[in-house]
Amino acid sequence: MVLGFLFILGVTFFSLVYVLNLPRKSQYNYTKKKSKNYRQSKKKVLSLKKGMTYEEPLIFPLDEKIKKVDLALLQSLVISSLPKYSVHYIKIEKRRIKNNIYLYQSIEITGRADKIKVLKRKLMEFLKAWFKDSELKLIKDKNSLKIRVEGVLTHSIFFNTKETIIRKQIKKGTLILIIDDIGRDLDAAKKLISMFGTSINLSILPYSPHAIDIYNLCVKLKIPVLLHMPMEPLSYPESNPGPGALLTTMDKNMVKNFTQRALNRFPGIIAVNNHMGSKFTQNAKLMKVFLSEIKKRHLFFIDSMTTSKSVSSNLGKLLEVPVYKRDVFLDNKKDIKYILLQMHKAEVYSVKKGVVIVIGHPYKETIKALELWRENKSKSIRLASVRYLLKQNRAAF
16 A cells, blocks of 8 residues: 555656656755745745746836726727828837836828728727726827826827828838746747747746757757756746746755756856846846846846836846847737737837837747737847847847
Protein backbone atom coordinates (compact mmCIF):
# COMPACT_ATOMS: atom_id res chain seq x y z
CA MET A 1 0.00 0.00 0.00
CA VAL A 2 2.85 2.37 0.94
CA LEU A 3 4.69 1.53 -2.29
CA GLY A 4 1.50 2.20 -4.26
CA PHE A 5 1.08 5.59 -2.61
CA LEU A 6 4.71 6.54 -3.34
CA PHE A 7 4.32 5.45 -6.97
CA ILE A 8 1.21 7.62 -7.44
CA LEU A 9 2.96 10.56 -5.74
CA GLY A 10 5.99 10.18 -8.03
CA VAL A 11 3.88 9.98 -11.19
CA THR A 12 1.92 13.07 -10.12
CA PHE A 13 5.12 15.08 -9.52
CA PHE A 14 6.74 14.20 -12.85
CA SER A 15 3.46 14.83 -14.68
CA LEU A 16 3.37 18.35 -13.26
CA VAL A 17 7.00 18.93 -14.23
CA TYR A 18 6.25 17.78 -17.77
CA VAL A 19 3.03 19.78 -18.19
CA LEU A 20 4.49 23.01 -16.84
CA ASN A 21 7.97 22.45 -18.27
CA LEU A 22 9.37 23.58 -14.90
CA PRO A 23 13.15 23.83 -14.65
CA ARG A 24 14.54 20.88 -12.69
CA LYS A 25 16.16 21.57 -9.35
CA SER A 26 19.55 20.56 -10.75
CA GLN A 27 19.41 23.48 -13.19
CA TYR A 28 19.99 25.97 -10.41
CA ASN A 29 23.02 26.43 -8.17
CA TYR A 30 21.12 26.36 -4.93
CA THR A 31 23.16 26.44 -1.73
CA LYS A 32 22.71 23.59 0.72
CA LYS A 33 21.35 25.95 3.33
CA LYS A 34 17.72 26.59 2.53
CA SER A 35 16.87 30.15 3.59
CA LYS A 36 13.38 31.35 4.44
CA ASN A 37 13.31 33.38 1.19
CA TYR A 38 14.34 30.29 -0.76
CA ARG A 39 11.53 28.19 0.72
CA GLN A 40 8.96 30.93 0.08
CA SER A 41 10.14 31.47 -3.49
CA LYS A 42 10.24 27.77 -4.33
CA LYS A 43 6.72 27.39 -2.97
CA LYS A 44 5.54 30.28 -5.11
CA VAL A 45 7.26 29.07 -8.27
CA LEU A 46 5.52 25.71 -7.95
CA SER A 47 2.20 27.25 -6.94
CA LEU A 48 -0.72 25.78 -8.86
CA LYS A 49 -3.39 27.47 -6.79
CA LYS A 50 -5.28 28.92 -9.73
CA GLY A 51 -3.46 27.48 -12.70
CA MET A 52 -1.18 29.12 -15.20
CA THR A 53 -1.99 32.41 -16.88
CA TYR A 54 0.17 34.24 -19.35
CA GLU A 55 -0.96 37.86 -19.12
CA GLU A 56 -1.50 40.13 -16.18
CA PRO A 57 -4.22 42.78 -16.14
CA LEU A 58 -2.76 46.24 -16.69
CA ILE A 59 -3.24 48.47 -13.69
CA PHE A 60 -3.39 51.96 -15.14
CA PRO A 61 -6.97 53.04 -14.28
CA LEU A 62 -6.94 56.07 -16.59
CA ASP A 63 -5.40 54.12 -19.46
CA GLU A 64 -8.05 51.41 -19.15
CA LYS A 65 -10.81 54.02 -19.36
CA ILE A 66 -9.15 55.61 -22.40
CA LYS A 67 -9.23 52.21 -24.08
CA LYS A 68 -12.99 52.10 -23.41
CA VAL A 69 -13.31 55.41 -25.27
CA ASP A 70 -11.25 53.97 -28.13
CA LEU A 71 -13.53 50.94 -28.27
CA ALA A 72 -16.63 53.14 -28.25
CA LEU A 73 -15.18 55.04 -31.21
CA LEU A 74 -14.34 51.79 -33.00
CA GLN A 75 -17.83 50.34 -32.48
CA SER A 76 -19.38 53.57 -33.73
CA LEU A 77 -17.22 53.53 -36.85
CA VAL A 78 -18.35 49.99 -37.63
CA ILE A 79 -22.04 50.80 -37.14
CA SER A 80 -21.83 53.98 -39.25
CA SER A 81 -20.23 52.02 -42.14
CA LEU A 82 -17.61 54.68 -42.72
CA PRO A 83 -15.03 53.60 -45.31
CA LYS A 84 -11.55 52.30 -44.57
CA TYR A 85 -9.10 54.83 -43.17
CA SER A 86 -11.76 57.34 -42.12
CA VAL A 87 -9.82 57.92 -38.91
CA HIS A 88 -6.79 60.19 -39.20
CA TYR A 89 -4.63 60.91 -36.18
CA ILE A 90 -3.53 64.55 -36.18
CA LYS A 91 -1.47 64.35 -33.02
CA ILE A 92 -0.52 61.70 -30.47
CA GLU A 93 1.40 62.63 -27.34
CA LYS A 94 2.53 60.58 -24.37
CA ARG A 95 1.44 62.37 -21.20
CA ARG A 96 1.69 61.64 -17.49
CA ILE A 97 -0.80 62.46 -14.72
CA LYS A 98 0.50 61.38 -11.30
CA ASN A 99 1.14 57.63 -11.73
CA ASN A 100 -0.77 57.32 -15.00
CA ILE A 101 0.94 57.34 -18.40
CA TYR A 102 -1.41 57.71 -21.35
CA LEU A 103 -1.55 58.78 -24.99
CA TYR A 104 -3.47 61.96 -25.71
CA GLN A 105 -5.11 61.70 -29.14
CA SER A 106 -6.21 64.41 -31.56
CA ILE A 107 -8.29 62.70 -34.25
CA GLU A 108 -9.96 63.77 -37.46
CA ILE A 109 -12.78 61.66 -38.90
CA THR A 110 -13.81 62.28 -42.50
CA GLY A 111 -16.80 60.90 -44.35
CA ARG A 112 -20.24 61.56 -45.76
CA ALA A 113 -22.43 63.84 -43.66
CA ASP A 114 -25.11 61.19 -43.05
CA LYS A 115 -22.55 58.65 -41.86
CA ILE A 116 -20.79 61.19 -39.65
CA LYS A 117 -24.18 61.92 -38.08
CA VAL A 118 -24.73 58.22 -37.28
CA LEU A 119 -21.19 57.95 -35.90
CA LYS A 120 -21.65 60.91 -33.55
CA ARG A 121 -24.99 59.61 -32.27
CA LYS A 122 -23.70 56.08 -31.62
CA LEU A 123 -20.50 57.35 -30.01
CA MET A 124 -22.48 59.45 -27.53
CA GLU A 125 -24.73 56.47 -26.77
CA PHE A 126 -21.79 54.18 -26.04
CA LEU A 127 -19.98 56.72 -23.89
CA LYS A 128 -23.06 57.47 -21.79
CA ALA A 129 -23.78 53.76 -21.35
CA TRP A 130 -20.21 52.77 -20.46
CA PHE A 131 -19.26 55.61 -18.13
CA LYS A 132 -20.69 57.23 -15.04
CA ASP A 133 -21.45 60.94 -15.29
CA SER A 134 -18.72 61.63 -12.72
CA GLU A 135 -16.08 59.85 -14.87
CA LEU A 136 -16.66 61.59 -18.16
CA LYS A 137 -17.11 65.14 -19.41
CA LEU A 138 -18.04 65.80 -23.05
CA ILE A 139 -17.47 69.22 -24.63
CA LYS A 140 -19.14 69.26 -28.03
CA ASP A 141 -20.08 71.57 -30.86
CA LYS A 142 -21.15 71.03 -34.47
CA ASN A 143 -17.79 69.81 -35.77
CA SER A 144 -15.84 68.60 -32.74
CA LEU A 145 -15.98 66.63 -29.52
CA LYS A 146 -13.53 66.90 -26.64
CA ILE A 147 -13.51 64.09 -24.11
CA ARG A 148 -12.26 64.41 -20.55
CA VAL A 149 -11.84 61.23 -18.53
CA GLU A 150 -11.48 61.75 -14.77
CA GLY A 151 -10.96 65.45 -15.50
CA VAL A 152 -8.11 64.78 -17.97
CA LEU A 153 -8.38 65.75 -21.65
CA THR A 154 -7.75 62.46 -23.49
CA HIS A 155 -9.38 62.88 -26.91
CA SER A 156 -10.06 65.77 -29.27
CA ILE A 157 -12.18 64.53 -32.18
CA PHE A 158 -12.89 66.64 -35.26
CA PHE A 159 -15.56 65.71 -37.79
CA ASN A 160 -15.12 66.72 -41.43
CA THR A 161 -16.94 65.90 -44.64
CA LYS A 162 -14.02 67.13 -46.80
CA GLU A 163 -10.46 65.96 -47.43
CA THR A 164 -7.89 67.89 -45.43
CA ILE A 165 -4.23 68.64 -46.08
CA ILE A 166 -3.31 66.85 -42.86
CA ARG A 167 -3.75 63.45 -44.49
CA LYS A 168 -1.61 64.38 -47.47
CA GLN A 169 1.49 65.23 -45.46
CA ILE A 170 4.08 62.48 -45.93
CA LYS A 171 6.41 61.91 -43.00
CA LYS A 172 8.49 58.89 -42.08
CA GLY A 173 8.42 56.79 -38.95
CA THR A 174 9.92 53.55 -37.65
CA LEU A 175 8.14 50.81 -35.72
CA ILE A 176 9.94 48.24 -33.59
CA LEU A 177 7.36 45.44 -33.54
CA ILE A 178 7.94 42.92 -30.74
CA ILE A 179 5.78 39.82 -30.36
CA ASP A 180 5.86 38.51 -26.78
CA ASP A 181 4.99 35.10 -25.33
CA ILE A 182 6.66 33.20 -28.15
CA GLY A 183 7.34 29.54 -27.44
CA ARG A 184 3.98 27.88 -26.91
CA ASP A 185 2.85 27.86 -30.54
CA LEU A 186 5.40 26.88 -33.19
CA ASP A 187 3.00 27.51 -36.08
CA ALA A 188 2.29 31.06 -34.91
CA ALA A 189 6.02 31.82 -34.78
CA LYS A 190 6.52 30.41 -38.29
CA LYS A 191 3.59 32.46 -39.58
CA LEU A 192 5.02 35.70 -38.17
CA ILE A 193 8.44 34.94 -39.62
CA SER A 194 6.96 34.21 -43.04
CA MET A 195 5.03 37.50 -42.93
CA PHE A 196 7.80 39.85 -41.79
CA GLY A 197 11.15 38.06 -42.04
CA THR A 198 13.97 39.86 -40.26
CA SER A 199 11.73 42.88 -39.53
CA ILE A 200 9.87 41.04 -36.76
CA ASN A 201 11.27 40.71 -33.24
CA LEU A 202 10.31 37.58 -31.33
CA SER A 203 10.51 37.51 -27.52
CA ILE A 204 10.72 33.92 -26.30
CA LEU A 205 9.57 32.60 -22.93
CA PRO A 206 12.60 30.63 -21.71
CA TYR A 207 10.86 27.45 -20.54
CA SER A 208 7.98 27.27 -23.00
CA PRO A 209 7.48 23.98 -24.90
CA HIS A 210 8.84 25.14 -28.29
CA ALA A 211 11.35 27.73 -27.01
CA ILE A 212 14.51 26.03 -28.26
CA ASP A 213 13.04 24.97 -31.61
CA ILE A 214 11.88 28.53 -32.33
CA TYR A 215 15.17 29.99 -31.14
CA ASN A 216 17.15 27.68 -33.46
CA LEU A 217 14.87 28.62 -36.36
CA CYS A 218 15.39 32.31 -35.65
CA VAL A 219 19.16 31.90 -35.50
CA LYS A 220 19.12 30.06 -38.83
CA LEU A 221 17.00 32.76 -40.51
CA LYS A 222 18.66 35.69 -38.67
CA ILE A 223 15.42 36.75 -36.97
CA PRO A 224 16.01 39.11 -34.00
CA VAL A 225 15.43 37.29 -30.70
CA LEU A 226 14.72 38.61 -27.21
CA LEU A 227 14.46 36.78 -23.91
CA HIS A 228 10.96 37.26 -22.49
CA MET A 229 11.93 37.09 -18.80
CA PRO A 230 9.08 36.06 -16.47
CA MET A 231 8.69 38.38 -13.47
CA GLU A 232 6.27 38.65 -10.58
CA PRO A 233 3.10 40.72 -11.15
CA LEU A 234 1.14 42.55 -8.46
CA SER A 235 -1.68 40.06 -8.99
CA TYR A 236 0.52 37.03 -8.20
CA PRO A 237 -0.39 34.19 -7.67
CA GLU A 238 -3.74 34.79 -9.40
CA SER A 239 -1.65 35.77 -12.45
CA ASN A 240 1.19 33.27 -12.61
CA PRO A 241 4.19 34.34 -14.73
CA GLY A 242 5.22 30.72 -15.17
CA PRO A 243 8.35 28.68 -14.55
CA GLY A 244 11.67 30.36 -13.80
CA ALA A 245 10.05 33.67 -12.83
CA LEU A 246 11.88 36.31 -10.81
CA LEU A 247 10.01 36.89 -7.54
CA THR A 248 10.37 39.63 -4.94
CA THR A 249 10.74 36.99 -2.20
CA MET A 250 14.02 35.81 -3.74
CA ASP A 251 17.42 36.86 -2.45
CA LYS A 252 20.02 38.44 -4.73
CA ASN A 253 21.79 35.16 -5.48
CA MET A 254 18.56 33.52 -6.59
CA VAL A 255 17.71 36.43 -8.90
CA LYS A 256 21.22 36.23 -10.34
CA ASN A 257 21.01 32.44 -10.85
CA PHE A 258 17.52 32.50 -12.38
CA THR A 259 18.54 35.31 -14.76
CA GLN A 260 21.73 33.54 -15.82
CA ARG A 261 19.95 30.26 -16.46
CA ALA A 262 17.32 31.94 -18.64
CA LEU A 263 19.96 33.89 -20.59
CA ASN A 264 22.03 30.75 -21.13
CA ARG A 265 19.18 29.13 -23.01
CA PHE A 266 19.47 31.68 -25.81
CA PRO A 267 23.11 32.56 -26.55
CA GLY A 268 23.50 35.45 -28.94
CA ILE A 269 20.21 37.22 -28.15
CA ILE A 270 19.99 40.98 -28.60
CA ALA A 271 17.86 42.15 -25.69
CA VAL A 272 15.55 41.21 -22.84
CA ASN A 273 12.04 42.36 -22.03
CA ASN A 274 9.81 41.48 -19.09
CA HIS A 275 6.89 39.05 -19.05
CA MET A 276 4.42 40.50 -16.53
CA GLY A 277 6.55 42.01 -13.74
CA SER A 278 4.41 44.87 -12.43
CA LYS A 279 5.66 44.07 -8.91
CA PHE A 280 9.22 42.95 -9.63
CA THR A 281 10.11 45.96 -11.81
CA GLN A 282 9.29 48.24 -8.87
CA ASN A 283 11.88 46.54 -6.66
CA ALA A 284 15.10 48.57 -7.04
CA LYS A 285 17.32 46.16 -5.09
CA LEU A 286 16.44 43.11 -7.18
CA MET A 287 16.13 44.96 -10.50
CA LYS A 288 19.69 46.17 -9.96
CA VAL A 289 20.86 42.54 -9.77
CA PHE A 290 18.87 41.66 -12.90
CA LEU A 291 20.13 44.63 -14.95
CA SER A 292 23.71 43.97 -13.85
CA GLU A 293 23.46 40.52 -15.46
CA ILE A 294 22.11 42.16 -18.62
CA LYS A 295 25.07 44.53 -18.65
CA LYS A 296 27.63 41.72 -18.29
CA ARG A 297 26.42 40.25 -21.57
CA HIS A 298 26.30 43.60 -23.39
CA LEU A 299 22.54 43.36 -23.84
CA PHE A 300 19.85 45.97 -23.33
CA PHE A 301 16.45 45.96 -21.64
CA ILE A 302 13.04 46.85 -23.08
CA ASP A 303 10.56 47.56 -20.31
CA SER A 304 7.10 46.29 -21.25
CA MET A 305 5.76 48.93 -18.84
CA THR A 306 3.21 46.81 -17.00
CA THR A 307 3.48 49.46 -14.29
CA SER A 308 4.23 53.17 -14.45
CA LYS A 309 6.25 52.76 -11.22
CA SER A 310 8.99 50.70 -12.87
CA VAL A 311 12.50 51.66 -11.73
CA SER A 312 14.23 50.35 -14.87
CA SER A 313 15.02 53.72 -16.47
CA ASN A 314 16.59 55.26 -13.38
CA LEU A 315 18.63 52.12 -12.72
CA GLY A 316 19.65 52.02 -16.38
CA LYS A 317 21.22 55.45 -16.01
CA LEU A 318 22.96 54.43 -12.80
CA LEU A 319 24.33 51.16 -14.18
CA GLU A 320 24.89 52.44 -17.73
CA VAL A 321 22.59 49.83 -19.21
CA PRO A 322 20.50 50.92 -22.23
CA VAL A 323 16.82 50.83 -21.23
CA TYR A 324 13.92 51.49 -23.56
CA LYS A 325 10.17 51.60 -22.88
CA ARG A 326 7.20 50.12 -24.68
CA ASP A 327 5.07 52.81 -26.34
CA VAL A 328 1.97 50.96 -27.57
CA PHE A 329 0.30 47.67 -26.61
CA LEU A 330 -1.51 46.22 -29.61
CA ASP A 331 -3.91 43.67 -28.27
CA ASN A 332 -5.28 44.32 -24.81
CA LYS A 333 -8.51 43.56 -26.66
CA LYS A 334 -8.52 40.52 -28.94
CA ASP A 335 -10.34 42.30 -31.72
CA ILE A 336 -8.94 42.65 -35.26
CA LYS A 337 -10.36 46.13 -35.84
CA TYR A 338 -9.11 47.34 -32.46
CA ILE A 339 -5.62 46.00 -33.18
CA LEU A 340 -5.59 47.72 -36.57
CA LEU A 341 -6.59 50.95 -34.85
CA GLN A 342 -3.68 50.53 -32.42
CA MET A 343 -1.26 49.97 -35.31
CA HIS A 344 -2.54 53.10 -37.00
CA LYS A 345 -2.06 54.97 -33.75
CA ALA A 346 1.51 53.65 -33.51
CA GLU A 347 2.21 54.75 -37.09
CA VAL A 348 1.18 58.32 -36.43
CA TYR A 349 3.02 58.42 -33.11
CA SER A 350 6.20 57.21 -34.85
CA VAL A 351 6.04 60.14 -37.26
CA LYS A 352 6.36 62.50 -34.30
CA LYS A 353 8.69 60.46 -32.10
CA GLY A 354 10.78 58.88 -34.84
CA VAL A 355 10.90 55.38 -33.33
CA VAL A 356 8.02 53.69 -31.53
CA ILE A 357 8.17 50.34 -29.70
CA VAL A 358 5.02 48.26 -30.23
CA ILE A 359 4.30 45.04 -28.32
CA GLY A 360 1.77 42.41 -29.29
CA HIS A 361 1.13 38.71 -28.74
CA PRO A 362 0.78 35.68 -31.02
CA TYR A 363 -3.02 35.64 -30.82
CA LYS A 364 -4.82 34.59 -33.99
CA GLU A 365 -6.56 37.99 -34.00
CA THR A 366 -3.24 39.82 -33.77
CA ILE A 367 -1.68 37.78 -36.56
CA LYS A 368 -4.69 38.38 -38.81
CA ALA A 369 -4.66 42.12 -38.03
CA LEU A 370 -0.93 42.35 -38.77
CA GLU A 371 -1.49 40.52 -42.04
CA LEU A 372 -4.13 43.08 -43.04
CA TRP A 373 -1.96 45.97 -41.87
CA ARG A 374 1.03 44.73 -43.87
CA GLU A 375 -1.06 44.69 -47.05
CA ASN A 376 -2.18 48.31 -46.58
CA LYS A 377 0.54 49.96 -44.51
CA SER A 378 1.83 53.40 -45.37
CA LYS A 379 5.02 53.41 -47.43
CA SER A 380 6.40 56.07 -45.09
CA ILE A 381 6.37 53.63 -42.15
CA ARG A 382 9.00 50.94 -41.84
CA LEU A 383 9.53 48.02 -39.48
CA ALA A 384 12.96 47.54 -37.94
CA SER A 385 14.93 45.14 -35.77
CA VAL A 386 15.54 46.02 -32.12
CA ARG A 387 19.18 46.48 -33.21
CA TYR A 388 18.03 49.75 -34.76
CA LEU A 389 17.51 51.20 -31.27
CA LEU A 390 21.20 50.99 -30.48
CA LYS A 391 22.25 52.22 -33.91
CA GLN A 392 20.17 55.34 -33.39
CA ASN A 393 21.45 55.73 -29.84
CA ARG A 394 17.99 56.59 -28.57
CA ALA A 395 18.25 54.93 -25.17
CA ALA A 396 15.65 56.18 -22.72
CA PHE A 397 18.04 57.17 -19.92
